[in-house]
Amino acid sequence: MTIRRLRSRSWAMGCLVGAAFATGCGGGGGGGGGPDVPAPATGDHTAIVLRDRLGQPIALGSKEPYSPRETCGGCHDVDAMANAYHFQQGRTTAAGTIQTKSDFYGDNRPWLGSDGMYGKW
């Protein structure tokens, strides 16, 4: 099944901002690209409202933890980004489909739950 939940309002902006916010290539996309296009320097981001798990703005004095999903997800497609290998460890395919199963390769290794590290621990 697919767990990626694309938000129509955030997808386009997520592409734009995400491309500019990429780790190291500033918009290469597709798993990499070269480092030739400089990424924006620190400070180019706008000030963003800190939000809790219910999406409510957090006020000074609050004891509620902030929510990265609610804070960053207004502009960035968190689910699309969190489908990357560092997050999923092979739990999902490139398309975001959960692919876990015991003995992933069908070769008598029941501890392999995916084509990545997911399931090996």
Add this chain to the structure above:
Amino acid sequence: MAAKDNARASDIDKTSFWWTGMCGACHPGGGPSEFDRDGRKYFDVATGKFGYESLGKAAADVLLDGDYAEVSNVNGALRAAPWDKTGVAEADCLFCHRADRTVTSGKNMNWIWRAASLRGKDALVDSGGGPVPGYAAAATAAQGWFSAIALNPSVPAGQPPQATSLDISYQPGVDAGTLLVEPDQTLRLAPTAISAVPTDYACWGCHITPEVRKRGRVWFDATKDVHYAGFNRLRDADPSNDVPATASTACTRCHPSGADHNIAKGNTTLGTARDDTDFAGFRTCRDCHLRDSPLRDPEAPVVDTRPGGEERLRAHQVVRHLDLLSCDVCHIPFKTDPADMVIDMATTGQTPILSTQKFLSADPLDPTATDKTRWYPSFTWKKDQDGVLRLFPMKVLLTAWWGEWDRNGTPADLSDDRIAPIPLWRVRGVTAGAPLAGAADDTGDGTKEVNTPAEIALYIAALRGNDRYGVPVALNPVLVKGGKVYHDDGAGGVAHFEVEGSGIKTESAHPFAADHNVLPASEALGSFAGAAGCAECHKTMNGNQPTRVFDRKILVDPWGEDGKPVYKTVRELVLLPRGLDPW
């Protein structure tokens, strides 16, 4: 890891809840820390419902669910995973993209705080005793947004910390200028707090475990890695252009990423890791250094493979050198920092780690030498970026463990057999976390180990006993160690066979690629500035004496039946194509 669906508690190993708390410190949240294997959020604070409830299930239906149960790794006790108390660990954007990281005495405090909150699990409280959702609060703790955090002092040194209490407060962020206060007292994250490109400390916080412990890697040291030094201008004559460690983004020079956040990587030798993304966007040695590479980095020293090229680069011009050898073979000639060499899970069910310093030395031909300032890697064939198999240097981690051998009803045919690791909580249920009475110290190092046939037989008998749920720990327990499978011979004794060639997919040797800590030509294998030159590898050039590369001693078994470590030479382990061997 525990399967999603389990018939009994005895089948459950580490569950999603356990993994998030205990292993989540080195994973950036999201994915298995947030959603179950049906794609449902484990617990939704907005609705107050567990993910399984959206599928019409009740708590009683998920008692043995690998996503909603937890089995204690201490005693095997089963409980419902309290996701409602911990919350979930969302993808932690700022964990990597925070610009101003807190590094205290070399310690990455952002990582430590996050790890502590996760490991606090459902026992985490504030100083008033009120509950704090340890998983959901981890991202907040990682930013240092708390007024107080108390760590469990009983956690052994070297283990990730565990918080016992956490008082969330955003005032430290305001004081540091990371958070801006609006007139209505709501908070905004300051632009200067966000780094588009993660700094090396963002990577190193997690990778320090697999890199340092498993590979003996060093970072932030210009003398031990030519790339760290070069990218940060630390080797030129101008100190004013030096990039400090806290601002270094050297990792992303070779491991860039795009909007999809798939950080470019090579090809792992440890099984598979989304192999469809191997080398995608990755900047390899050959990309940047080969003269004719379309991706050549103009600042990288050029490698000229043409005959008649520069004298100092002659090794690159020798026929087949670059066809057979990765750049790493010569330019990562040794390691200086100790790494994990052996994990013995068999003797006690615990996971004691033995270092390279115990089994290797600065003399690659004599592992017993007392000089431990260096150790030398093994080599393994690996598919390179261009699809060519080349030798790469490896630190091979050896493990000893107990498995359940299922012969699949065909005792004459090993190829369809299965040897599944026995969860350690079940092994410890037999050993009580200590060597069984009857195990001896055959190595003479003050620590007992299971290695003799009598000891192995003793353990096999014990492991046929029941676990706390009345289920036999194993029906046919076998010891996997040193590339061999030791088993009951059916006549009261112990027999063994070699894994290699058996057809059984199991392993006790795990190759961790050396990869980093690249040294310049002057320090590489075969350097003419060095003592040996070509003779470092080529026996025909050193009077037919053992060479430091192909005759170096590689540990293959930490202790044989006589208690002595077993070594093989690279020559014995690595087969070169016929007619192309260096001897």
